[in-house]
Amino acid sequence: MSVIIKISPKFKEELNGRLLFFIDRPGENEEPMLFKRGGFGMNGCPVFGVTFYGLKGGDEINLDEQKKHIFGSPFPFDEIPHEKLLVQAFFIRYHKYKRKDGHEIWGMQDFGGGGHFANNPFNLYSDVKAVKYGEKDIKLTFIT
Amino acid sequence: MIEPEYELKDGEVYQQGNYEDHGLVRYFKMKSELLSDFWGEDIYLGANILLPKRYDPEKKYPMILCQGHFPGGTAPFRYDVELREREQGFTKYWNSGKAPQVICVNFRDANMFYDDSYRVNSANLGPYGDAYVQELIPAIEEKYGGLGTPEGRILVGGSTGGWISAALQLFCPDFFGGTWPGFADSLDFHDHQLMDLYNDENVYYIQHPWRKVERPGARDTRGNVLWTYREENYYELAIGGRLELGMGQFGIYNAVFSPCGEDGYPLPVYDTLTGEIHKDIVEYWGEHYDLTAYIERNHEWLMPKIRGKFHLRAGDMDNFYLNLGHYAMTEVLEKYDHQGYSVTFPKVGHDGNITIIDMMEEMREYLKKTVKRRRKKTK
Numbered sequence: 001m002s003v004i005i006k007i008s009p010k011f012k013e014e015l016n017g018r019l020l021f022f023i024d025r026p027g028e029n030e031e032p033m034l035f036k037r038g039g040f041g042m043n044g045c046p047v048f049g050v051t052f053y054g055l056k057g058g059d060e061i062n063l064d065e066q067k068k069h070i071f072g073s074p075f076p077f078d079e080i081p082h083e084k085l086l087v088q089a090f091f092i093r094y095h096k097y098k099r100k101d102g103h104e105i106w107g108m109q110d111f112g113g114g115g116h117f118a119n120n121p122f123n124l125y126s127d128v129k130a131v132k133y134g135e136k137d138i139k140l141t142f143i144t
Numbered sequence: 145m146i147e148p149e150y151e152l153k154d155g156e157v158y159q160q161g162n163y164e165d166h167g168l169v170r171y172f173k174m175k176s177e178l179l180s181d182f183w184g185e186d187i188y189l190g191a192n193i194l195l196p197k198r199y200d201p202e203k204k205y206p207m208i209l210c211q212g213h214f215p216g217g218t219a220p221f222r223y224d225v226e227l228r229e230r231e232q233g234f235t236k237y238w239n240s241g242k243a244p245q246v247i248c249v250n251f252r253d254a255n256m257f258y259d260d261s262y263r264v265n266s267a268n269l270g271p272y273g274d275a276y277v278q279e280l281i282p283a284i285e286e287k288y289g290g291l292g293t294p295e296g297r298i299l300v301g302g303s304t305g306g307w308i309s310a311a312l313q314l315f316c317p318d319f320f321g322g323t324w325p326g327f328a329d330s331l332d333f334h335d336h337q338l339m340d341l342y343n344d345e346n347v348y349y350i351q352h353p354w355r356k357v358e359r360p361g362a363r364d365t366r367g368n369v370l371w372t373y374r375e376e377n378y379y380e381l382a383i384g385g386r387l388e389l390g391m392g393q394f395g396i397y398n399a400v401f402s403p404c405g406e407d408g409y410p411l412p413v414y415d416t417l418t419g420e421i422h423k424d425i426v427e428y429w430g431e432h433y434d435l436t437a438y439i440e441r442n443h444e445w446l447m448p449k450i451r452g453k454f455h456l457r458a459g460d461m462d463n464f465y466l467n468l469g470h471y472a473m474t475e476v477l478e479k480y481d482h483q484g485y486s487v488t489f490p491k492v493g494h495d496g497n498i499t500i501i502d503m504m505e506e507m508r509e510y511l512k513k514t515v516k517r518r519r520k521k522t523k
Contacts, residue, residue: 018385041379041392042362042371051385073382074375092383097256098184103408107256107389111148112161114214114252115259117383117391121148121158144145 001134003063005089005126006141011057015124016106017094018117021048021063021070021077024086026130033118034088034128040118046080048072053094053106082134089140091124092117160190160252163217168195168238169224171217172287173252176279182270189280190252193288194220196245197238204289206296206511208504209281209320210250211312212305214259220248221500234500243501244508246298247288251280257388257410258396263308264315264433267404268388273312277319294321295514298507302326302496303466310435310454310473317449321514324455324503326496327462332436332472333429337361337373337465341413341426348374348419365461365493377416387416401429436473439480447480454484455506459492466494 024045029037070077095109113120126140163171170193179187261272299309306328313323330336361373380390398410458470474486489497
């Protein structure tokens with residue numbers, strides 16, 4: 001079983017940033033962003049993140065191949081329970097700041113989202129999928 | 145993809161949002177030359193302005209400057225929203241015309257590290273403090289009719305905003321005329337939540353002879369631990385990969401308080417994986433941003449400027465243990481006879497234990513004295 005995240009070929013710009021994979025238990029809430037259903041941060045659902053630079057439209061990411069780079073909270077990626085779960089992928093897009101002091105650093109550029117990735121325009125998210133985790137490959141897609 | 149909720153009009157940018165004026169609420173945004181110079185690209189600052197009921201554009205008004213967290217389009221003190229208990233009745237009170245005739249302002253300065261800049265100069269965020277007092281506040285005063293004197297600039301805020309309200313009054317004592325910091329973030333780095341950064345070795349656990357105990361990060365008002373400090377940090381690490389990109393509380397502390405590393409990112413004050421404290425970075429934090437240490441070091445010239453101006457409030461059961469920093473600062477302020485007030489409340493958590501209306505009335509009385517004193521002086 002693998003978790004595969006595909007980037008729509010329609011993306012023409014290079015994508016740099018943090019890929020987040022969220023899981024939660026099934027519930028009644030229909031909010032399109034899984035991690036907004038139960039609250040953010042410590043009150044929210046488990047999250048597993050890995051950073052990518054230079055992704056392109058059409059690329060496919062197999063999270064299992066990235067295992068050693070994924071950091072999970074509140075438990076590691078390979079401890080995700082094999083049960084009925086809702087899953088969703090999210091991508092925080094980074095921008096390269098070229099500061100006057102000569103440093104170049106990556107970070108999320110504000111587009112009116114108030115400093116929160118979940119509200120910042122142009123970040124990407126996939127549909128929420130209901131799965132029996134561990135049974136079949138999970139395929140999620142970022143669309144424009 | 146998260147689509148913007150509106151199309152930009154000519155000359156608009158998305159940064160810090162765009163909102164439509166309504167009723168007594170105005171939205172202001174400007175490019176900061178100081179910050180744009182630091183970041184190498186245009187950086188904007190925004191403000192949400194609540195005008196007094198009997199606003200007259202020809203008159204000058206004191207301003208209440210509300211600190212802490214990106215407000216979106218929400219007006220100061222959640223005027224017209226009022227979902228939380230302590231704000232209830234504020235809109236009616238404000239609209240009645242019986243409230244003090246002052247201009248209230250809150251601020252939009254989200255950045256790559258957090259939803260708030262902490263409004264001080266920083267090696268990693270740039271000159272937000274200078275931009276605030278040299279660019280943004282004067283521009284708002286000019287446009288909406290602020291008094292333009294220290295007595296006309298009152299600071300207030302809770303939590304993050306509590307720290308900012310205290311820091312701005314201390315770092316710019318000739319610019320601001322009084323402050324109401326509530327349940328403020330670490331006012332003393334001996335009490336950085338539950339950590340004594342100067343003397344502890346590790347933020348994640350407390351070492352006993354035969355046991356290691358995970359350090360709590362939050363509690364309910366009965367004392368039950370809600371989560372540990374490690375858990376909170378690991379959440380930010382999952383979001384950001386490195387703490388400083390986690391857009392959370394602990395990343396922003398490093399961004400605001402730490403020196404810049406060779407790779408351009410903030411140097412962490414502790415190893416995010418192990419919790420081991422980096423004492424050289426603590427020293428830098430202490431020299432630049434430990435507000436209690438700052439008072440202690442500078443009390444001879446500072447105290448005459450801030451006497452009577454500090455109004456500190458916190459709950460004795462602050463959910464993030466911020467009451468400890470409150471006690472530490474209070475001790476030093478009282479040692480130097482600060483003549484303001486500092487109060488805490490039993491069984492109260494992360495809250496100042498006062499309604500907005502009561503606080504506004506307190507400020508009314510304060511302004512009556514300070515603005516009158518100023519007018520007498522200038523006559």
